[in-house]
Amino acid sequence: MFRFRWWLLCAALALGPSLEATPPLSTIADVLFTADGNRFNGLMTISCQSFQASDASNVAAEVKRVQITNGILYVQLIPTTDARTPAIYTVQYNGNSNVVYGETWAVPPSLIALRVADVRLAPGSVTGSAPPSSSISVQISDVTGLQNALNVRPVAGTGFTVSRAAVINSNGSIDGATGNLSDCLHVDGTSGACGTGGSGTSPVTFVDGEVPSGTLDGSNAAFTLSSAPNPPASLEIFRNGLLLRPGGDYSLSSNALTFLAGAAPQPGDALLASYRVSVVLSGIGFVDGETPSGVMNGVNTSFTLSQIPNPAASLAVFRNGIRLKPGLDYTSSNNTITFVTASMPQSGDVVLCAYRVAQ
Known part of the structure; x- marks a missing residue:
């Protein structure tokens, strides 16, 4: 005790x-x-x-x-x-x-x-201390379903690299895109200079305002473009601001321009060329150098295109080489062109149209 x-x-x-x-x-x-x-x-x-x-x-x-x-x-x-x-x-x-x-x-x-x-606490402030922390080790197998969820996720491939666009390879793994930093990436994962198609082999190019190479002396009729227009109908040649007519003012073979007799450019003339080179754009089509259907007699004002321009503003109408102004020289509705009285085509006039369409 x-x-x-x-x-x-x-x-x-x-x-x-x-x-x-x-x-x-x-x-x-x-x-x-x-x-x-x-x-x-x-x-x-x-x-x-x-x-x-x-x-x-x-x-x-x-x-x-x-x-x-x-x-x-x-x-x-x-x-x-x-x-x-x-x-x-x-x-x-x-x-x-x-x-x-x-x-x-x-x-x-x-x-x-x-x-x-x-x-004093400001309104809306949150305070308080956190409970003491403790460290425990959790394995992937400890979490039900985690391994299966990880298995369906893509993993880094052998070509994975940081600061590159992600490309899914044939094994389903993620690689880094290859090529130069200035290249464009294609949907198939290849890269190439911007303006080229898949795998970097098919050119996709718009050429605008090119001056054909050749001597402007009034006698030389042979000129050369930097590339061959594709399709050939996409070529538009302007001489001193006027659109020339293929077959009537010049002929084209590959990238070679030949002006017809009496149409050779003179010293001081300004030649400009615009064309496409194998342009393929999803959902977009091009119509080049179309002559609308309708009687050219100085009376008829209504002409019809083969397709509906889309967008409507893509329509370009040339009369005898001069581009007309929509709303001032003509109006368009769907595939119908209506000329105003002062601009209606006369007998012998050449009317050419170019526009885009939806495909």
């Missing part, structure tokens, strides 16, 4: 200091004023839910009332910003028995006195 009592005495002496220890406190000291500049007099009500302080002390839910006289505030509170469980203080200011306003405090640990501005 004596030994048991002696053991209880030793245990009490050992545990006594820890049981009596109080959690750390932070002091909030300030002078409070009302909106009209007078010192605040009234009651401050501070409430909190139960939480666990930084030293593992269990703090019970409490409502604390502090009397403020002549604006002097002095109160000590357990810090909440380092608490083991999230905690805040809800504060209400009561003057003349009415609630003046309320706010929320997050009190940090401090050895010096804090002011209200140091603990």
Whole structure:
């Protein structure tokens, strides 16, 4: 019996200091004023839910009332910003028995006195400490279905590289696109100079405003283009701003232009060529050098195209080499062209049209 009592005495002496220890406190000291500049007099009500302080002390839910006289505030509170469980203080200011306003405090640990501005939270702020972290190792096999989900996802291929466009190879893996940084990527994963087709072999080019090579001396009739127009009907040759007529003013063979007798360019003439080179665009077609159907007799104003221009603004109408202005010289509706009286085609006139269509 004596030994048991002696053991209880030793245990009490050992545990006594820890049981009596109080959690750390932070002091909030300030002078409070009302909106009209007078010192605040009234009651401050501070409430909190139960939480666990930084030293593992269990703090019970409490409502604390502090009397403020002549604006002097002095109160000590357990810090909440380092608490083991999230905690805040809800504060209400009561003057003349009415609630003046309320706010929320997050009190940090401090050895010096804090002011209200140091603990006041802005509306909508979130505070609180995270619970102690712990590290555990989770294997893929520990998560049901994770391995199957990973198996259906593409993986990095042998050609994978960073800072490149992604290309799915024949094995379903992801490689990095090859080629120069200035190249264009095609839908089949190949790359090449921009303006080329799949695998970088088929040219897709619009040529505009090219000056054919050849001597302008009034006798030379042979000129050369940089590429062969494809289709040949896409070629438009302008001489001093007038559209020339294929077969009537010149002939074309591959990329060689031959002007007919009496049509050789003169010194000082301006020759410009526009054409396509194997352009294939999904959903877009081209109509070149079409003569609309209709009687050219100086009376008839209505002519019909073989297809409907799409968009309508792509329609270009030339009369005797001069491009006409829509709305001023003619109007169009679907595939019908209606000329105004002053611009109606006369007998012997040459009318040519070019436009795009939807395919």
